Amino acid sequence: MKHSDLLQIAEKYGDPIYVYDSEKIISQFNRLTNAFSSVSKLKLNYAAKALSNLAILRLMNSLGSGLDTVSIQEVKLGLMAGFKPEDIIYTPNGVSLEEIEEAADLGVRINIDNLSILEQFGTKHPNVPVCIRINPHVMAGGNSKISVGHIDSKFGISIHQIPHLLRIVELTKMHINGIHMHTGSDILDIDVFLYASEILFDTAKHFKELDFIDFGSGFKVPYKEGDIQTNIEELGQKLTGRFNEFCSEYGKELTLAFEPGKFLVSEAGYFLAKVNVVKQTTSTVFASVDSGFNHLIRPMFYGSSHEIINISNPEGRERYYSVVGYICETDTFGSNRRINEISEGDILCFRNAGAYCFTMASNYNSRYRPAEVLWHKGKAYLIRERETFEDLVRNLVDHETLFVSSKEKAIAK
Numbered sequence: 211m212k213h214s215d216l217l218q219i220a221e222k223y224g225d226p227i228y229v230y231d232s233e234k235i236i237s238q239f240n241r242l243t244n245a246f247s248s249v250s251k252l253k254l255n256y257a258a259k260a261l262s263n264l265a266i267l268r269l270m271n272s273l274g275s276g277l278d279t280v281s282i283q284e285v286k287l288g289l290m291a292g293f294k295p296e297d298i299i300y301t302p303n304g305v306s307l308e309e310i311e312e313a314a315d316l317g318v319r320i321n322i323d324n325l326s327i328l329e330q331f332g333t334k335h336p337n338v339p340v341c342i343r344i345n346p347h348v349m350a351g352g353n354s355k356i357s358v359g360h361i362d363s364k365f366g367i368s369i370h371q372i373p374h375l376l377r378i379v380e381l382t383k384m385h386i387n388g389i390h391m392h393t394g395s396d397i398l399d400i401d402v403f404l405y406a407s408e409i410l411f412d413t414a415k416h417f418k419e420l421d422f423i424d425f426g427s428g429f430k431v432p433y434k435e436g437d438i439q440t441n442i443e444e445l446g447q448k449l450t451g452r453f454n455e456f457c458s459e460y461g462k463e464l465t466l467a468f469e470p471g472k473f474l475v476s477e478a479g480y481f482l483a484k485v486n487v488v489k490q491t492t493s494t495v496f497a498s499v500d501s502g503f504n505h506l507i508r509p510m511f512y513g514s515s516h517e518i519i520n521i522s523n524p525e526g527r528e529r530y531y532s533v534v535g536y537i538c539e540t541d542t543f544g545s546n547r548r549i550n551e552i553s554e555g556d557i558l559c560f561r562n563a564g565a566y567c568f569t570m571a572s573n574y575n576s577r578y579r580p581a582e583v584l585w586h587k588g589k590a591y592l593i594r595e596r597e598t599f600e601d602l603v604r605n606l607v608d609h610e611t612l613f614v615s616s617k618e619k620a621i622a623k
């Protein structure tokens with residue numbers, strides 16, 4: 211997107227604001243699809259939690275994507291966006307049996323990741339097909355906050371529990387239609403991923419009625435210059451060959467599924483915030499924007515490095531800045547960043563703001579969550595209004611008469 215388009219959007223709809231470029235989402239979707247073009251049945255299920263605005267879900271549906279959901283509310287959002295129930299997969303962790311039953315009643319695909327619920331669900335509903343989430347105990351990437359396949363992870367059924375898993379399936383006569391893994395949001399090393407895939411194939415052999423194998427996600431996109439990114443084309447080539455080989459061993463054309471979130475939407479997102487104060491201290495120059503981790507928490511929560519550009523002064527002389535927020539916490543977006551000279555009132559643009567940005571926003575400090583805009587075919591569409599004071603107080607129950615101040619008591623006497 212052009213800087214001038216972004217500036218116009220901030221001008222028209224105010225700031226802070228999230229902007230998503232549909233063209234980038236579409237090109238990422240096509241890139242992934244093309245990388246696996248030699249698989250006869252491919253299904254991409256967009257991970258709704260990355261960015262769950264209704265317009266984005268409708269866009270994904272129009273592209274032929276399915277939807278990966280982690281809560282009953284995301285399931286309902288998906289249905290609202292027009293996804294057919296069979297195109298939604300529900301992959302929760304640590305939720306109640308009742309919530310899983312509610313999802314099953316809505317007709318979506320069920321993915322279960324622990325033996326306790328599997329046994330209970332299979333006993334009560336042996337006719338509802340279920341996919342099982344396996345933990346292959348493979349560490350993808352180096353950051354333990356985003357690697358979920360390793361031994362201490364709370365996600366998935368351990369491969370060491372396969373004998374117990376098989377006993378539950380046999381005793382309940384339930385129907386296992388899919389095998390799933392999601393090893394974390396960080397596929398850096400394709401060989402590690404392929405190694406985990408072998409474990410999934412080994413597990414799959416135990417089940418005779420599979421329709422699909424779901425390899426989860428974790429595709430890495432670049433955040434800053436020089437970042438390593440997943441080589442999707444290489445992964446596509448290597449996994450396709452092995453997958454087709456497995457299908458012929460298995461004796462059935464299975465669907466190869468992925469559930470990418472970040473890969474599809476991260477780079478399509480821009481977060482725009484205005485500089486309120488430029489503050490020179492003895493050690494640095496701070497630029498304080500009208501935002502904080504209430505709107506964009508990834509830098510503070512995960513240490514992720516979002517590129518920051520001064521779109522109001524792109525030709526200005528570069529200086530070092532610490533870009534911080536306006537909430538009463540240490541909320542540093544970036545330290546020692548070389549940015550074109552910043553003046554108060556300038557609009558800063560944070561890149562890679564599509565995935566896990568708005569969806570993690572909160573009302574901390576009683577601030578409003580930002581508006582969202584979709585940029586589609588050269589036009590801006592408001593897809594979420596900025597919150598208002600009414601939104602903040604909507605659910606409050608005001609017990610005005612419960613507390614009488616001591617002053618009033620004195621008057622009453």
Ligand SMILES: *Cc1c(COP(=O)(O)O)cnc(C)c1O
Binds near residue numbers: 257392
């Ligand atoms: C979050 C999540 C994803 C998406 O991960 P990305 O790194 O954003 O691609 C996929 N599958 C499951 C089960 C998830 O919880």
